[in-house]
């Protein structure tokens with residue numbers, strides 16, 4: 001009986017989405033609440049794919065956000081420009097970072113988000129992965 005209880009406990013730990021050996025893990029995930037009166041904002045995160053297969057993400061969505069796009073920054077002459085990505089790949093065993101100045105989530109029609117918001121990512125094979133993004137205060141100068 002005692003052994004059974006220990007095994008169950010270990011399984012529960014393993015099933016926790018925050019564990020460091022989760023098959024797919026998010027870190028540094030946050031979204032900026034738009035300045036009052038505006039509805040566009042950005043989000044950043046890092047994603048670690050500990051599964052044996054590459055994962056291609058084709059969509060992201062969240063309550064109170066009308067549309068989420070994947071964007072990247074590219075140089076156009078000496079100008080940085082945003083470009084929309086229809087998808088992004090996280091190779092097996094690798095990490096992809098969406099960070100300021102690089103890939104980012106571009107969000108349109110952003111309402112009041114509260115302290116965190118669950119963002120659901122869909123892969124091209126129809127699997128959905130959700131993670132709670134922290135919501136940070138708006139910046140006054142954007």
Ligand SMILES: [Cu+2]
Nearest residue numbers: 071082104106
């Ligand atoms: Cu953008």
